[in-house]
Amino acid sequence: MSQTQTPANASAADRGPTAAERFINGILPENPTYRQMLGMCPTLAITNGMRSAMTMAAAVLFVLVCANAMISLIRGLLKPHLRILVFTLTIAAFVTIVDRLLAAYMYDMSKQLGPYVPLIIVNCIIISRCEVCAAKQSLPIAIADAVGQSLGFALALASIATIREILGAGTWFGLRVLPAAWPAWVIMVLPPGAFITLGLLMGSVNWFLARRQEARG
Amino acid sequence: MRNNYLVEAWLVIVLGVVFGGALAGVQATLADRIAQNKLDETRSQIPALVPGASKEASSEVEVDGVRVFRASSPEGQLGWVIPCGGQGFADRIELLVGVDLRVERITGLYVLEQKETPGLGAKIMDERLFRSQFAGKTAARSLVVTKQGAKTDREIDAITGATISSMAVCSIVNETLARVRDGLLAALPKE
């Protein structure tokens, strides 16, 4: 194995990104929504309020951390053509657990999120992280990666949900922030508002990154 | 070849058994709590729908094939709470109607589920804007929706811009009360 043969001061690229690198990357540089464009379905569906968006982000954090941890622990046992099956089995089990926990302890939120919690199973973010990181690197790195990506996802959800909730209902987390005279842009809390908000935000992110690229020369 | 596949699949089988056991454990731990949440959803509204009734003293019965609640206080039954539903403007609306003991007056209305237009039809959930006017209306004759301002105990003010949702709620209430009135009166506790 290359890991035992390389000298201690070998470059980090030989062993893969460190835990800190994985964590930082997940938040902005490899943001799952804006850079990797994974996990679009919940991003559009449950961002009509901050409360549901943050609950979804917490659920994804739970599933991602548990799944990454589990896959990282058994990574030596994975056979190449059965590994997707193992990923799916692990993710489905943890999603069932988080779904039941929500139904038991946050029943109203569970009803509001509806079918989107079980849809975490097919959320590409989790399978992609299992494949790219957890199946190849050790437990601490896998967990750091999971936390970083979840934070990035939460950030993306928060950015969309803030715009949609404030413009669409005049509230944030249910607290009124705009005066009652504000004519609520109802379209923002409906599906079209989700699409348009995400499209414009993506455009802004791309524009900002292009400007930064130009400034660097 | 077949032997090879089985050997390679041992991890999947072991994981399947482990996760199956874990999920069974989750089910055993949480199932009661979840069932209680589902029941509470309706029951916790009973005190608001029939003044004086308490969640604990009320019981569920079946009248003419319809699930209803005897809204009771420790002293005795005060009224009925009837879950009902029907087609709204956009999708199905689920309601709870509270009536007095002899099904003469409506004592309250609560919207359990609706998918009406946010900001317009969704206002049927609002206590102040829509639901509060149901308390005191007659349960003996059908309600009608008016846009000019309700004057009699049969009329309900429609929400501006959401006439169809308001009419849907009234027609659900009318149909349900007409269907269960006789059964409820027959199921009254004997004096």
Next chain:
Amino acid sequence: MEYVSSLVLIAVSAAFINNFVLYYSVGICPYLGVSRRVDMAFGMGCAVTFVISIAACLSWALTVFVLRPGAPLATWVWHWLRPDSAGVVDLSILNYLVYIFVIASSVQFVEMYLRKFFPPLYKSFGIYLPLITTNCAILFACLEIMKHVSGVPAAQLWDLGRALALAAFGGVGFTIAIVLMAGMREDLDLCDVPQALRGPGIALIVAGILAMAFMGFTGVDRNLAALLR
């Protein structure tokens, strides 16, 4: 006749009023990824419709007969093992696991079928065929069917016809949405889109406008129901 009208209402609702992509926002990843050309989009839509229908039938059967509380097969096996036990046999905790395996198997089956009988079509799909497994729309259809089948009283249980109507026409709605999008993106390629918005940005905005257009279908099922009565 009432049965047929209920099927029509379910179909119209799944395809247009509550369109999987434009109302429920499921199936977005392939929707943005494969909608660059009309022929590819149509092929993807057909494949998704096919897989959804198979997966829905299998998941309906498994839920009704094995998984739901009080399911006949599970109850029979349990009483055969322990004849004197009371209580309801409830395997519904395994719902999600079973559904995802059904979907993965359906996609495998479709892959094998295409590779054997339509090799050029199989090659043109490339990586996108196995990716249908992670298409939210298919799992979503299974979950919608589960809502009407698991934990509901026997009188309101959905039969296979209704489940299949929901799934198949949900797929049809997906196909309509993705083909419309592909047509528009083909034209957009010739337009002067701002650099920052090129690609997913403008696609999402166009999808938003499409979703607004589809909002015009609200209430069609209510009037259709009155018409069919």
